Amino acid sequence: MRRVVVTGMGALTPVGNNLESFWTNLKAGQSGAAEITRFDTSKFKTHFACELKDFDLNEHIPKSESRRYDRFTSYALVAVEEAIKNGGIDFETLDRNRVGVIWGSGNGGIETFTEEMIDFVKNGETPRFNPFFIPKIIADIASGIISIKYGLRGPNFTTISACATSTTAIIDSFNHIRWGKADMIVTGGSEAPITIAGLGGFNASRALSTNNEDAAGASKPFDVNRDGFVMGEGAGALILESLEHAQARGAHIYGEVxxxxxxxxxxxxxxxxxxxxxxxxxxxxxxxxxxxxxxxxxxxxxxxxxxxxxxxxxxxxxxxxxxxxxxxxxxxxxxxxxxxxxxxxxxxxxxxxxxxxxxxxxxxxxxxxxxxxxxxxxxxxxxxxxxxxxxxxxxxxxxxxxxxxxxxxxxxxx
Incomplete structure (x- = not known):
């Protein structure tokens, strides 16, 4: 079996919009929870979540392109771009038939689905759906778009195992490289669940914290007074490759799986x-x-x-x-x-x-x-x-x- 190493990472999170700020703020113990800004939460039991901060998608992806994607796909592209950059990867020098994408998302395009259904109800008798509706909502589309953007023709699929999803994707990537089915795989996961449906659904299942008076302190694992999780959004991307492949291209190695x-x-x-x-x-x-x-x-x-x-x-x-x-x-x-x-x-x-x-x-x-x-x-x-x-x-x-x-x-x- 081949050894598998990590040669690139990208993070888009509620406590930092890149790898450096994510890790710095994580070490500092910064909370990413605050009142939801994306929609009116007054009729919900929970009014807060961990949204991205000071993040403008248009600075990363042209609007003409991002309109074809649900937010979860756009988040994936941003994190992957950082991972490729700090991984020092030039795909022109690699065999793209040996580079794959195994990406994860538990909810896929839940924001697109929610908005389209609301619009359908409001518009009355004539159903008018966005022509990108189906490709925007399907959970595998982020993996496909990453592959298309960089011309990667190796193994390409999406894992879905709810909140275990992106770890499953990492393990699958690890195995594919060990087994010799690929030399490098772009892996990770993205999620954009902070929506009317996401908030309402998790509230209905009594899974979310309702500590609206102290959003920043609401997530308190192991505490006897904990009352549920706080929803977050974003993406994490990792470049996995065989040790031999990484060494051959002189890659910086962050760690080993x-x-x-x-x-x-x-x-x-x-x-x-x-x-x-x-x-x-x-x-x-x-x-x-x-x-x-x-x-x-x-x-x-x-x-x-x-x-x-x-x-x-x-x-x-x-x-x-x-x-x-x-x-x-x-x-x-x-x-x-x-x-x-x-x-x-x-x-x-x-x-x-x-x-x-x-x-x-x-x-x-x-x-x-x-x-x-x-x-x-x-x-x-x-x-x-x-x-x-x-x-x-x-x-x-x-x-x-x-x-x-x-x-x-x-x-x-x-």
């Missing part, structure tokens, strides 16, 4: 297994594939969305795999970025890789009153970032339907 575990809770439509059965299986599989022991892991970027049941079930699974270990650093970066749903795994993979590069654990913010059974079992990295050597970082993501995806990243040493 060494293991991926996928499993299922097989338990409930939206809820996690109470004892984290799927999470336990996924983490164990990732460790087995990486050929390392639990004690080799220095940092876990938890899925930890700040939901009452989800946080505890994941902690239970971690306890089954790792035992009690106060020296194991854990953090929940969703406390800052919000939950980017299908794109969560991509930006959390980037955070995990950056932790191995800088030997810094990004913090869990807002959490003040930790669940008493878990207060002392692990270092939850509360409040401020922590300096420590990070040779191996694990990233967990779980999705509605019981989907589990865990990836392990290793500090790269030449």
């Amino acid at each position: 060494v293991g991926g575990g996928m499993a299922a809770d097989a338990y409930h439509l939206t809820g996690t297994h109470p004892d984290g059965e799927g999470a336990y299986l996924g983490m164990n599989e990732a460790l087995r594939e990486a050929e390392i022991k639990p004690e080799d892991i220095d940092y876990i970027n938890m899925h930890a969305t700040s939901t009452p049941m989800g946080d505890v079930s994941e902690l239970k699974a971690i306890a089954r795999v790792f035992g009690e270990n106060p020296d194991l650093n854990i953090s929940a970066t969703k406390s800052m970025t919000g939950h980017l749903l299908g794109a969560a795994g991509a930006i959390e993979a980037i955070a995990s890789i950056m932790a191995t590069i800088d030997d810094i654990i990004p913090p869990t913010i807002n959490t003040k009153d930790v669940e008493p059974d878990w207060a002392d079992k692990y270092d939850l990295t509360l409040g401020t970032a922590k300096n420590r050597t990070v040779n191996y970082a694990m990233s967990n993501t779980f999705g509605f339907g019981g989907h589990i995806a865990t990836a392990i990243f290793k500090k790269y040493k030449a």
